[in-house]
Amino acid sequence: MxxxxxxxxxxxxxxxxxxxxxxxxxxxxxxxxxxxxxxxxxxxxxxxxxxxxxxxxxxxxxxxxxxxxxxxxxxxxxxxxxxxxxxxxxxxxxxxxxxxxxxxxxxxxxxxxxxxxxxxxxxxxxxxxxxxxxxxxxxxxxxxxxxxxxxxxxxxxxxxxxxxxxxxxxxxxxxxxxxxxxxxxxxxxxxxxxxxxxxxTNGFVGKSVTYRGREAHAGAAPEEGVNALNAATLGLNAVHAQRETFRDEDAVRVHPILTRGGDGVNVVPSEARLEAYVRARTVEAVLDANEKVDRALESGAMAVGADVAIEDHPGYLxxxxxxxxxxxxxxxxxxxxxxxxxxxxxxxxxxxxxxxxxxxxxxxxxxxxxxxxxxxxxxxxxxxxxxxxxxxxxxxxxxxxxxxxxDDAKLAAIREARDAKLSTDEYLDRVRSMRTDSTATYSD
Ligand SMILES: [Zn+2]
Ligand SMILES: [Zn+2]
Missing domain, CATH: 3.40.630.10 (Zn peptidases)
Structure with a gap:
């Protein structure tokens, strides 16, 4: 035409x-x-x-x-x-x-x-x-x-x-x-x-994090408990301590929220939960930041002798x-x-x-x-x-x-670009590899 x-x-x-x-x-x-x-x-x-x-x-x-x-x-x-x-x-x-x-x-x-x-x-x-x-x-x-x-x-x-x-x-x-x-x-x-x-735009991985400790009377016997909320807040602060290591060009965004922090104020919290995204400009930068975030989250459990389960689900590329x-x-x-x-x-x-x-x-x-x-x-x-x-x-x-x-020339350029992209199977392998499940145990 x-x-x-x-x-x-x-x-x-x-x-x-x-x-x-x-x-x-x-x-x-x-x-x-x-x-x-x-x-x-x-x-x-x-x-x-x-x-x-x-x-x-x-x-x-x-x-x-x-x-x-x-x-x-x-x-x-x-x-x-x-x-x-x-x-x-x-x-x-x-x-x-x-x-x-x-x-x-x-x-x-x-x-x-x-x-x-x-x-x-x-x-x-x-x-x-x-x-x-x-x-x-x-x-x-x-x-x-x-x-x-x-x-x-x-x-x-x-x-x-x-x-x-x-x-x-x-x-x-x-x-x-x-x-x-x-x-x-x-x-x-x-x-x-x-x-x-x-x-x-950035890609990201989604995270669900559960800290498990042990409940106890918060006033009379806190020494018998393991405070999961303390583990979570230490984990969150350790995440913040990673931020200076993120390169500007990677545009890393880590934005966790606390979705459960205890059930009754007079009981040492036995469970605390977080959700988070780890975003960055490239998949490599997402995975690199995510490794640091996992290490930081785990440190909170280690500090107080709790357990932490980290579940990653594929976000968007x-x-x-x-x-x-x-x-x-x-x-x-x-x-x-x-x-x-x-x-x-x-x-x-x-x-x-x-x-x-x-x-x-x-x-x-x-x-x-x-x-x-x-x-x-x-x-x-x-x-x-x-x-x-x-x-x-x-x-x-x-x-x-x-x-x-x-326009045949434009279509040829687009088809060449398409051939350099991931195949459906390669795509599925990549996103499925972002789905992981791990538990770190520091309780007795
Ligand atoms: Zn929209
Ligand atoms: Zn929207």
Missing amino acids: SATDATALKRRVCAAIDERRDDLVALAESIAAEPELGFKEVETTRKVVDAFEGLGLDAETEIVVTGARARYGDGPAVGAVLGELDALVNPEHPDADPETGACHACGHHAQIANLVGAAVGLVGADAADELGGAVEFVAVPAEEYLDLDYRRGLVEAGEIEFFGGKQELIRRGYLDDVDFATMIHAGSDVPHREITSDFS PLRTDPTIVDAHDENVAFVADDVTITEGRPHLAGSTDMGDVTQVLPGIHPWVGGFEGSVHSREFRVVDEEMAYVVPAKVTACTLVDLLT
């Missing part, structure tokens, strides 16, 4: 999205008004399926407990557009569900406008015959890493192996046939028209963006809107996403888009620019798909 033809097709794609603009805004708002947590997104999935079917696409449902996908176009699938379905818990948010505290304070509802909007553009422009392959539109559950007791139940019931929806998507082979994946994410306190398309897709994306930002700026440089964000896992197996992008006021996850987070939050990204995504699916 000539560049002129691709430009004409992209104009039709944008016109089709403009025509359905109000439907896309209404869909996003309806999802924000009915927030559901990860692997529970039943109504949200139904809304996406209705939208897919309204476009004449066949939807496959319950792809990862919840979620759905639909394919558009002829031939094998080349690209995938992902959108996250889940909300998070922040009862302070004005739109929070009064019962569950769930709210869309991470802007995932805008991702669904992008996902469905890109499909609206391609279907509405009748683009299939002009594209060199099909596109998978995938509504993915459970990006937020929370509600873990419920997810542990799903693991025990054999429904999932991993806590992240995209990790499951990879494990189940849904991305085996595609060459690249794109999605968008709400920017954190970016009310103006700016998009950050080229950046990296670092996100790496693909230069060919970033370039095509940025060119289409300029094509779609002349008032949107692209962030300079290549920032590193110390947070994490399971899109990181996807970019370890596939070339991909995960641009942060403006139009949102307040930090993500905070009570202040809200949409302030509907056009920027819901409509512009859908046009950019659809036009980027057109460019990548009509």
